[in-house]
Each structure stands twice: as C-alpha cells, then as structure tokens.
Amino acid sequence: MVKLDVITTRGGDGGETSLGDGTRLRKDTLRIEAIGAVDEANAALGVLRLHLEQDAATAAMVARLQNDLFDLGADLCMPGIGEDCLRVTDAQCLRLEAEVAAMNAAIPPLRSFVLPGGTASAAAAHVARTVARRAERRVVTLAAAEPLNPAAVRYLNRLSDHLFVLSRRLNDNGAADVVWVPGATR
Template sequence: MVVRIDRVVTKGGDSGQTSLGDGSRVSKTDARIEAIGAVDEANASIGVLRTRTRGRPEDAILGRVQNDLFDVGADLCVPGQGGDRLRLTQAAVARLEAEVETMNARLPALSSFILPGGTEAAAFGHLARVAVRRAERAVLAVDDVNPAVLRYLNRLSDHFFVLSRVLNENAAADVLWVPGANRG
C-alpha cells in the first residue's frame, strides 16, 4: 500500500481533535492517541540510535524494528480488531525472541543490575528501551488492542536491553569499565 501525503498542514487538529484510521474523530488526549504518540517517540529514539549503528549488522535489525513500529501505529489507529488492517503478527514477536536469544548467548552472564550507558550507541539503546517501555504502558491503557502489539513491545524492550549490552561488548576497548563491576 502506497501512502500519499499531499498536504501536511490540514488544520483539522486545531480544535484538539484528530482522526483515527476508521475516520472517527477523537480528542488528542485520548488514550489511543497517547499510545500512538508514545510508539512514535520510541521509533524516533531508534532513529537516533541508528546514527551510531550505520554500517553495522545491528542497523538492518533496527530498520526492520522501525518498520514494525509503523505497523504497531497502524494497528493502534484503527479501533477494534480492524479486520485485515491488523499488520503486526506473532511472527514479529518470535523474530525478536530469536534475536534476543542469539545476542544474549554471546554475552557474559549478568550477576547484578547494570547502569544504562557505556558507549554512546549503548546509551542511545537504553533510551530506546525506556521509550519502548513507556509505549507499552500507554498501550495498556487502550481498550481492544491487537494482543501481538503488547507482546511485541514487551519483547522489544528486552531486545534493546540486550542490544545495548552487545553494543558495549563490541566496543569494549573504547569503554571505561569500573574495576570489579559487571560489564554490560
């Protein structure tokens, strides 16, 4: 499906309302709109992370995740089950689970919590993780959501936790580690 946007300024939201995918109008303070905005914010944070992963294998994964989040937004903008409009499936959740397992298998086991940070890329990964967690909480406040969306967002935050550790491990020579602290 090709999307065509002829006008950006429509003035349709000047009164504090916006349109959903089914054409209905709702307040911009509606829980569904908050959830869509939180998903958009998470997607933008991934875009920032991608400025630090260009040319690396992780960048292709992050690009796919950004497209998945567009599908999450499409799911959210249509109240109810949406019929054939639901785009996010359990296959996307399974893909994330497999990626988390693969990445985590190459990392040293954790014996304590870790502080977010390390390399710039890992720090941006942690920001993406918390943005995804916020989006997950916002989606929980919406009635009648595709159940795969909640599973996907839950797995995605785990994905960013592990990916941030991988980004630190890959650049271990450039990271200042505190003696005796766990690497992550």
C-alpha cells in the first residue's frame, strides 16, 4: 500500500510536487492549495483530539474524521472523477449527518450566535471548524476550475456543521457556550 522510507527527496525544491498519478504541479496551484487546506484541517483535528483524552468515544469519532480527511486528500491528489481510485463517498457524508443529528438532539436550540470558546475542547473544535471551512472554500474554487468528485465539497460542508455541533456538545451541551451579545462593546 504505502511505503515511505525516504522523506527528504528534494523533488519539491523547484516549487513543484507530484500528484498521485505522477503529474507534476507547481505548489501554488488550486489543487495543491486545496490539498494543503485539507491537510491543515486534519492537523486542527489532531489538536482537538489532544483535548479529548478523557472522552474515548469522542476521540474515536474525531479519529474517524481524520481518516476521512486523508481519504479526501487521496481523492484530491488523483485528477478526474473516475472510480478507479480512492474517493470520498456519499456514505461518509451521510455518517456525518447522522452524527450531527444525534449530537444535536441533546442540545437546546440556539437563541443567539455562538462565539468560539467555552471549554478548551470546544475552542479547539471551533478552530478545526474554521479551518475546515477554509478547506471547503479551496475545494469549491478547485471544483469551479476542473472536474471533482462532488462528494468532496459535500463532505467538507458537513464536516464544518459537525464540528460546530460537536463544539456545543463539548460546551456541556450548550450550557457553557459563549453567546454573541450584539453591540455589547459599543
């Protein structure tokens, strides 16, 4: 499957990198920007997991999200939309929707917008959410320029919703949410 025995290859020293099919691209192309943004989202989820050491079930859920993001990176590193390689699937999007619904069922409805914060784990979930939104914007830009698996954009859209609801759950099911008070600092 994957074997990485040499990490420093010098292949990118000229500002290019390789896709999964061997195509060489400049590191500032839309596709590489999208792949990099997905990688950043995955790293933010790794930081979130550090705050979940006492919550094995939630940590396992976030670990699944990280694995999904690696799947998404693999999807993006193979141009086209064919099924001959690893692609993010609608089943992964549906799993996110089900998890959002299950978490949200125990949380009271919002009466105001929520500011990022509350508990350390909720704040980390908010950071991961905003990084996932950036990844979504990059993938949307790429999808406008060339054919992409449509589930890639759907997955990132669901992921940011998932992380928002997770942040509320990590804030004692919304009890520790920091709510926006319009005009409070005028």
